[in-house]
Amino acid sequence: MHQDLPARLIDPHTMARLTALTDIDPAVVLDDFTTPAARRTLASTQLIVSGWGCPPIDADTLAAAPRLRAVVHAAGSVKHHITPACWERGIQVASAAWANALPVAEYTVAAVLSTNKRLLRIREDYRTRRSPHDWQSTYEQAGNYRRTVGILGASLIGRRVLELLRPYDLDLLLHDPYVEPAEAARLGARSATLDELCAAADVVSVHAPELPETRHLIDGRRLALMRDDSTLINTARGSLVDQDALTAELLSGRLNAVIDVTVPEVLPPTSPLYDLPNLVLTPHIAGSLGGELHRMAAAAVDEVALWTAGRPFAHPVAKETISRTA
Structure with missing residues (x-):
């Protein structure tokens, strides 16, 4: 996601939940998957928590992330970063679109x-x-x-x-x-x-x-x-x-x-x-604005909790319906 987004998106309580559920370094925020630092992170990544500004997760990115199994989007549409290569890999995808x-x-x-x-x-x-x-x-x-x-x-x-x-x-x-x-x-x-x-x-x-x-x-x-x-x-x-x-x-x-x-x-x-x-x-502000961003982050972490417990996502994104959704 955008480098400056986590500070606005994830409140301390939600970040504490996320760090308890996963092995995550909150300081690592990627907006480019092609850098050497990003490649080192992707090599061991199983789950991506994405937001606005996430780069496309294409075949090249997936090749650098052999363990990646799921993407949880702390926002609405996933069309900008979930590519056909994700579906071919069988990546599970969830979105906080309902919260937005x-x-x-x-x-x-x-x-x-x-x-x-x-x-x-x-x-x-x-x-x-x-x-x-x-x-x-x-x-x-x-x-x-x-x-x-x-x-x-x-x-x-x-x-x-x-x-x-x-x-x-x-x-x-x-x-x-x-x-x-x-x-x-x-x-x-x-x-x-x-x-x-x-x-x-x-x-x-x-x-x-x-x-x-x-x-x-x-x-x-x-x-x-x-x-x-x-x-x-x-x-x-x-x-x-x-x-x-x-x-x-x-x-x-x-x-x-x-x-x-x-x-x-x-x-x-x-x-x-x-x-x-x-x-x-108005300047495209009908969606989550200010404190409303925290709801999307909390919804995303709810999905992470389900995934880490081996349970299905509550709000999965299906390949079959993505073509006619926002």
């Missing part, structure tokens, strides 16, 4: 509830007026009662969002090509096509993986289907939304958005998106 999904879902729920309340528009309106006003008349369509929320993708995050939204008086729609209507109903939602979801929802929230077939899944045509004054939330990946088409809709004032991911990841200073009153723009 929790704050993303919480961010999403906060966005759903606040945007349905028209928080952004009322804030700007109040800031401009600075005087008494009949807010009920102006915002008679605001509020969360019987609003429709569309969830795109029954991922770990999408499922958690559905779970957290269930207690509210909302109508929930779900689009996921791998989820049958009966399963959607068990998740508390009604199955819908993506076009139906976009046309019917007051809020559309994107939770699909980044794949070639999901690029611009929310394109100009589907944005046009969305209701006037409805909201798009994207905490997945910027490529899933046609950003130019979304920018045009936002500049017109017709739609609202809560966007945590963009293309490029950091927008140029001249981007109009920074200044729009109908947009909440």
Whole structure:
């Protein structure tokens, strides 16, 4: 992982657990598997605890790590470092993706509830007026009662969002090509096509993986289907939304958005998106931030405890499903 990550990721209690379970030198943090020092470490390594910034574990790395049997990722996606060579070796892989999904879902729920309340528009309106006003008349369509929320993708995050939204008086729609209507109903939602979801929802929230077939899944045509004054939330990946088409809709004032991911990841200073009153723009922080990192580390060490006891991982990553996950 990145050299500076362990100090932020692993709190003292979790590090004490890890050192009790394994023969580990906490000072050895590798962000390059090709150096002589890394090769010496890999020669005796049975388990890698990885995080953000882990280099690819490719055939060359595996050749230098003949005893390696497992990788526990103290973060979400393993696509950046788990290579086909790992599956060929039979490396067991676990991920703390479920732990990273929790704050993303919480961010999403906060966005759903606040945007349905028209928080952004009322804030700007109040800031401009600075005087008494009949807010009920102006915002008679605001509020969360019987609003429709569309969830795109029954991922770990999408499922958690559905779970957290269930207690509210909302109508929930779900689009996921791998989820049958009966399963959607068990998740508390009604199955819908993506076009139906976009046309019917007051809020559309994107939770699909980044794949070639999901690029611009929310394109100009589907944005046009969305209701006037409805909201798009994207905490997945910027490529899933046609950003130019979304920018045009936002500049017109017709739609609202809560966007945590963009293309490029950091927008140029001249981007109009920074200044729009109908947009909440955040720098990819919906996932684990600050103290929330400790949850991912604790989840990873839970997996290490299972592995050292000879038990299966609680949250394994399967070769068969990795192609359609984040």
